[in-house]
Amino acid sequence: MDESESTRRAYLKYAGSVSSTALLAGCTADGGSESTDTATVEPTTEAETEQPTTTETDESYTVTMAPVGDVEFDAPPEHAMVVFSHYADMAVALGKEDTVESLYAPEFAGKPLGAFYDRLDGVSLDWEGLPDPLAEGVDKEMLYELDSDVHFVDPSYVVGTQDRWDTDDVDEIAENVAPWFGNYHSGLHDSPAEEYSDDYRYYSLWEMFEKVADVYQEQDRYEALKTVYDDAIADIETSLPPESERPTAARVTLIDDTFYAYKLNEPGFWHADTRPLGVTDAFADIDWDGTWGLFDYETMLETDPDVILHLWGMSPGYYIDDIRNQVADHPVGGQLSAIQNDRFFAGGIRFQGPIANLFQLELTAKQLYPEQFGQWPGYVPGESYPEIPADEQLFDRKRVADIIAGDL
Template sequence: MQATGNASRSRRSFVATGIAAGSAALAGCVSESDGRSETGSDSYTVSMAPMGDVEFDAVPESAFVTFPQYADMAVALGHGDAVETLFAPDMSGSTMNAFYDRLEGVSFEWEGLQNPLDGGLSEEQLYAVDSDVHFLDPSYVVKTDDDWTASDVSEIAETIGPWLGNFHSGVHSDPAPAYADSYEYYTLWELFEKVAAVFQEQGRYEALAELYDETRDHIESNLPPESDRPTVARVTLGDGVFYAYHLNTPGFWQAETRPLGARDALADMEWSGDWGEISYETMLDADPDVILHLWGITPQYAIENVRRRMESDPAGSELTAVRNDRVVASGMRYQGPIMNLFQLEMTAKQLYPERFGAWPGYDSGESYPEIPADERLFDRQRLARIITDGV
């Protein structure tokens, strides 16, 4: 990918306001007139917590991206070439393209992108990349790295380009104290609307949101009665332990499971962090009908190996999901709108094959499996046309 630099600019075209700790929480919708402010014919303001009002004088040409939901959003809006960095690019980029392979004319050039979190985020790195906008939550930066303060964040916004991100909406976790008073939580599609406003692609957003609403409505209207739904555990297998996540709790990490309303086998379990750790014995006590193996669609986990590891454990071999071959490759929690549509379809088929058609399975490292046209839950051509043509 050819990165777009800004070294030749005589001045910075992007102005961030309201990002300092204690600033007012202006986390509503985009300003009127499609996000354009009334102070200039070409300028516009995007309001999002915890940043507040972020003013742009022009559409960003380059974007500092960490988690892949923002890269997926950029691709969906026709601005994938703006992405200059990406968390775990070998995993994130290849997984994104595993979905995009089913969309004519859609792809993402991730090779050569640096991982901005490899070795820790530094101010020097941000100055070197010199992006027009940073799709990263300031609260995440300050909370996870002791070397950063809210003042450091403000300095980057003023000298390089604004921040725009909201990490803690993933599971509605607590923000850093410096941003606690200005924090708001958003759904995946609310976050996507904010990013669409940054790129001034409200038309694409509306078309994609309409397709999503139709897909979700179709799925929800065809769900079986709750009593007939399977019990499900959403986990990732570690070294003798399961990293566990809930299905139906608030947050965009659950964007592909919550609409499906399955019975969460781990619903009564609580954990203090973003995820929990449970043993094989605890999993056997819960004994779900289906195990959704998070990250199973990525090259980091081959679902065949995951199944073999469970089968080799005395407790794991007794799990109903293992015995009935219902340990399936699930998606990524860092999903943008394109990934969300595919992951909704995938999970609906994995949980309710009698309602939505059988899931054909997934081979590690391959593209998203081909689904017969009459069994697809959304129109591939329509999605690709919105992304490539904007209609």
């Protein structure tokens, strides 16, 4: 091991030991770093999709993604700075889990990912001990110490939410360390920082995954996993009940007696596990500013959705049993139909990559439509994703594990 590699490993060990373990509420609310609403971006149509995505020249190649544009790589990255878990999930899906060297709220994000990976033979992510790049805010010194080959984070997010950063700082890191490669605002199709609004566009989860696959030069793995996804979506679409027979549902996170509510059918990859299921959103006709709507128990009871999906219900601090008991013990919460009918469920994670997306499509389909997709067996806090009978699985676990292992 050379001196630079030794320094990297020593830093990772140190940073992991001081990573924040108290960002549970902050993780559900972006640590208070709300996206700036300073510009409007129109979604790019299919005809305007960037072509080609990857151009090979000798050993180097270029991958294009807004807002950073064309990014040249000399070789696939061996070390990747990751903030949000969907990029970690993408790396794992491409067989590149060893490249991930940071993660926002590692235990909070790592536990639910691990619960999914437990059902895929040979698939894992060693998240314990990874430094948290948002524990003290994005830190320039940390990026120099990590010395990554790529930063999987949107510079618009960094400039728009980190007081110490401007575009000169972004350019400095890109020039002296490694390029930025991320697109945060595709999550909700919200507005980027003004400095990046002219070059911004939105991508679906699987479009973003394709671009990360181009970065790693793992296009074959992407194509194989995309086929699994397409088959699952086709099965879902042909099995959905008529709209008139679909329940009302809400996705929420409960924090200090306030329900943070999210739309189910709006654009953006944050809804990639609910939008394809076409459920009736209990909050569809209620407008709010910003990322989420805020509701008290009384308002939730007035709306009274048939099904409540609790975001992060598979993460420490928000385990579904604890949250369900808290709501059931409340004098108003106990009257909710979802509580009385045992339809208050763990709703997965927000920053979902391709593997999480497959599992979350399955669990949400069962929670919403048990007659069509089989009964959801429930999630036991801290344990693996539950066993699902083979004939009720929405995708083949062995096929996914084989693809990740390189058996295409």
